[in-house]
Structures are given as C-alpha cells and as structure tokens.
Amino acid sequence: xxxxxxxxxxxxxxxxxxxxxxxxxxxxxxxxxxxxxxxxxxxxxxxxxxxxxxxxxxxxxxxxxxxxxxxxxxxxxxxxxxxxxxxxxxxxxxxxxxxxxxxxxxxxxxxxxxxxxxxxxxxxxxxxxxxxxxxxxxxxxxxxxxxxxxxxxxxxxxxxxxxxxxxxxxxxxxxxxxxxxxxxxxxxxxxxxxxxxxxxxxxxxxxxxxxxxxxxxxxxx
Amino acid sequence: xxxxxxxxxxxxxxxxxxxxxxxxxxxxxxxxxxxxxxxxxxxxxxxxxxxxxxxxxxxxxxxxxxxxxxxxxxxxxxxxxxxxxxxxxxxxxxxxxxxxxxxxxxxxxxxxxxxxxxxxxxxxxxxxxxxxxxxxxxxxxxxxxxxxxxxxxxxxxxxxxxxxxxxxxxxxxxxxxxxxxxxxxxxxxxxxxxxxxxxxxxxxxxxxxxxxxxxxxxxxx
Numbered sequence: 409x410x411x412x413x414x415x416x417x418x419x420x421x422x423x424x425x426x427x428x429x430x431x432x433x434x435x436x437x438x439x440x441x442x443x444x445x446x447x448x449x450x451x452x453x454x455x456x457x458x459x460x461x462x463x464x465x466x467x468x469x470x471x472x473x474x475x476x477x478x479x480x481x482x483x484x485x486x487x488x489x490x491x492x493x494x495x496x497x498x499x500x501x502x503x504x505x506x507x508x509x510x511x512x513x514x515x516x517x518x519x520x521x522x523x524x525x526x527x528x529x530x531x532x533x534x535x536x537x538x539x540x541x542x543x544x545x546x547x548x549x550x551x552x553x554x555x556x557x558x559x560x561x562x563x564x565x566x567x568x569x570x571x572x573x574x575x576x577x578x579x580x581x582x583x584x585x586x587x588x589x590x591x592x593x594x595x596x597x598x599x600x601x602x603x604x605x606x607x608x609x610x611x612x613x614x615x616x617x618x619x620x621x622x623x624x625x626x627x628x629x
Numbered sequence: 630x631x632x633x634x635x636x637x638x639x640x641x642x643x644x645x646x647x648x649x650x651x652x653x654x655x656x657x658x659x660x661x662x663x664x665x666x667x668x669x670x671x672x673x674x675x676x677x678x679x680x681x682x683x684x685x686x687x688x689x690x691x692x693x694x695x696x697x698x699x700x701x702x703x704x705x706x707x708x709x710x711x712x713x714x715x716x717x718x719x720x721x722x723x724x725x726x727x728x729x730x731x732x733x734x735x736x737x738x739x740x741x742x743x744x745x746x747x748x749x750x751x752x753x754x755x756x757x758x759x760x761x762x763x764x765x766x767x768x769x770x771x772x773x774x775x776x777x778x779x780x781x782x783x784x785x786x787x788x789x790x791x792x793x794x795x796x797x798x799x800x801x802x803x804x805x806x807x808x809x810x811x812x813x814x815x816x817x818x819x820x821x822x823x824x825x826x827x828x829x830x831x832x833x834x835x836x837x838x839x840x841x842x843x844x845x846x847x848x849x850x
Contacts, residue, residue: 459793529791535752570750572680
C-alpha cells in the first residue's frame with residue numbers, strides 16, 4: 409500500500425505517551441489541544457495494543473484523546489483481524505479524520521512495523537501497516553551508551569540492519585518526547601529533542617524541533 | 630511443530646556470542662569443547678542472520694564452531710526460504726547431530742521466535758521456529774533498571790505481555806553469559822548467572838547455574 413502523493417491527512421505521531429515524572433499524555437497536552445482544535449467533540453480510541461481494553465479506554469477517555477500504545481504486533485494483528493486497516497486509511501487519507509498515535513499507534517501509522525522496538529508476541533498477516541505516511545518511524549529512540557556492558561545490538565545498529573534488507577524505507581527515529589505533526593503534504597518535528605533520520609546508504613542526519621520534514625512525504629522512496 | 634517427547638538431541642544454546650571485554654566465543658570456549666568432544670571434525674555454520682556471510686563464516690571458522698547470531702527474523706526467514714527447517718530438525722532430533730546456537734541461533738532453536746529482542750526487519754512466513762525444544766528462550770535478558778528514565782517497556786513486561794496471548798509457551802530468560810545444555814530429555818543451566826523462568830499465570834522464578842531444568846522438556850506446556 410503506497411501512500412497517495414496528495415492527501416489532506418492530519419496526523420499527530422508521538423514517540424511515547426508518558427514521559428519520566430509526568431502523567432499519561434501530560435507532556436504533549438498542548439500539542440493535542442492545538443491539533444484537535446475546539447470543534448472536535450468525539451474521538452475513537454483503539455485499545456487493541458493492550459489486553460485490558462476497558463481499563464485502557466478509561467485511562468484514555470479521562471485524557472480526552474485517541475491514542476494507541478502497547479504492543480505493535482498485537483495492535484496491527486487486531487486491526488487486520490477486525491478488518492479496520494482499509495476503513496482507517498480511508499477515513500484519514502480521504503476524509504481528513506485526524507489521527508493521533510503514540511508508540512505502537514505511531515508504528516502502525518507508518519509504512520511498515522519493521523522498525524518497532526516491541527517483542528513479536530503475536531504474528532500479524534503482514535508487517536505492512538496503515539501507511540498513512542510512506543516512511544517508517546522508530547519511536548522511543550535511544551542513543552548508544554558507550555559505557556554499557558550489555559552486548560545486545562544498539563538501536564542504531566538495529567536500524568542499520570533493517571537498511572541492509574532489499575525493501576526498506578527511510579526511518580525517522582523519535583526520541584522520548586518527540587512529536588511528528590503531519591498535515592497534508594507538510595510535516596514538522598515538535599518536542600524538545602532532535603530526531604535522527606536514517607536512510608539506506610547514507611550517514612544518519614539530525615533534525616531539530618521546528619524543522620520541516622515534508623521531503624519525507626514526497627521524495628522518491 | 631511439537632518437539633518429540635523422546636529424543637537424543639544435543640543442543641548448546643548460548644545467550645550471546647561475545648561477552649563484554651572478551652573475544653568472539655571466548656567466554657564459552659570450554660563448554661563448546663566439552664559439548665563437541667574430540668571426535669567432531671566438521672561443523673556446518675549457518676550465517677544467515679547477517680548479510681556479510683563470508684566475513685561472518687570466516688570469523689566462525691576461526692573459532693571452530695557452528696554458531697548463529699545476528700537478526701532472528703532474517704535467520705528464520707532464510708531458513709524457510711532455503712527449505713532448511715525440516716532438514717535441520719531431522720538431523721538434530723533424529724540423527725543426534727549436535728546444534729550450537731547463540732542469540733538469534735538460540736531463538737530459532739526454540740518453539741517460536743515470539744520472545745526475540747530483535748527488530749522485525751524482515752517477515753518470515755511464520756514465527757514458528759525449529760522447535761528443537763518445546764519452550765521459548767529470551768536471550769540477552771536484562772533486569773529492569775528502576776533508575777532508568779526511558780519509558781520503553783522493561784524486558785520483564787514484554788515477556789509478561791507475551792503471556793497474555795492465547796498460545797504462549799514458558800520463557801526461559803538467559804542473562805549474558807548463560808548457556809543451556811540440552812542432551813536428550815535432560816537440560817542444565819551453565820554459566821555464571823542465574824536464569825529467570827516465566828510461566829503464564831505464575832510469578833517468575835530464578836534458577837541457578839548447575840540446576841536441572843529438564844522439567845521444561847517434558848512438562849505439560
């Protein structure tokens with residue numbers, strides 16, 4: 409599924425839903441208000457990424473927001489099981505229904521879930537996702553710690569391994585507290601930290617809050 | 630694919646291939662010698678988990694060992710693409726050909742790859758793996774750090790999310806430097822650290838080096 413070249417989509421993609429020391433959605437409250445505006449009276453919350461959906465929906469209801477966090481594989485599998493992938497795409501890309509995702513909800517909004525950090529606890533029919541944008545995101549991006557004695561791959565190495573594969577996309581790595589605002593064919597980085605862009609065969613590049621990243625929506629991929 | 634209840638399999642499953650400050654396979658050299666014995670003259674190395682297979686094979690050849698590390702998804706997908714899953718199962722379970730795996734090579738030896746830590750950079754036809762043993766392993770297990778400000782899920786939470794799924798297996802979490810020695814229907818934990826066993830609906834339990842974990846091979850799963 410390729411994203412259309414022209415769209416009036418409106419997406420707010422969060423790296424995470426809770427920041428250290430803050431409550432659920434505290435750090436991004438202002439951006440969510442700005443994003444939804446005054447006229448939005450109802451939101452649809454998709455709680456599939458956690459098993460206790462009532463509890464999760466209750467938490468989200470209290471924060472007046474449509475969110476998705478939890479496990480990316482479970483969320484995507486349930487979207488396919490419930491035949492919601494195409495209806496959500498249509499609503500967001502054709503009817504400009506705003507979409508807010510955080511963590512797992514951000515992963516499933518992108519081209520594929522190949523760059524999630526989550527454990528593959530269940531197997532969706534494909535790793536192709538909602539493709540509301542034509543590139544991939546790595547949320548919760550964490551820089552390598554040269555003092556670490558743990559021998560697991562660093563996040564950077566994992567993304568570079570993805571770029572060794574034949575069919576791969578650019579990956580925008582969002583650190584904790586980072587937000588991507590997408591409106592039509594324009595996208596801007598928000599939040600307090602820079603984001604790291606990985607492209608196959610290129611050195612990673614850093615972009616600052618406020619930077620226009622619209623080239624990611626239209627450039628040849 | 631269920632593992633048979635009786636088998637003369639012989640597996641050495643390593644959490645990792647390199648420990649901090651040591652060279653490739655240094656920390657487990659003695660166990661590999663003990664495991665293979667004096668009569669093994671040839672090993673087959675499966676380098677599919679990394680893209681530079683010649684380099685990787687060369688590294689492994691120099692250490693006289695059959696190993697598998699790298700990306701679990703890539704390794705499993707290539708085993709299926711090359712139609713090697715059943716031949717390897719047959720060789721190991723029926724003909725007692727010894728199998729050594731580390732990290733990704735350990736993940737693919739188990740029932741499924743649902744508890745790998747790797748990024749899903751490519752999509753295998755199924756998460757069902759070689760099933761040389763009927764439970765799952767989480768290699769490179771890392772304990773939760775209460776001082777961390779990173780909001781990604783802890784490893785323990787990820788494994789517990791796996792146990793919320795309908796079809797899940799016990800998960801033996803191997804810390805860095807841990808080794809599982811499997812011989813027929815007997816399995817023992819080796820290495821310097823304890824291992825953590827997760828079972829659905831139960832509190833995690835710690836087992837010490839030297840402990841007999843054979844119940845995992847035969848218990849009702």
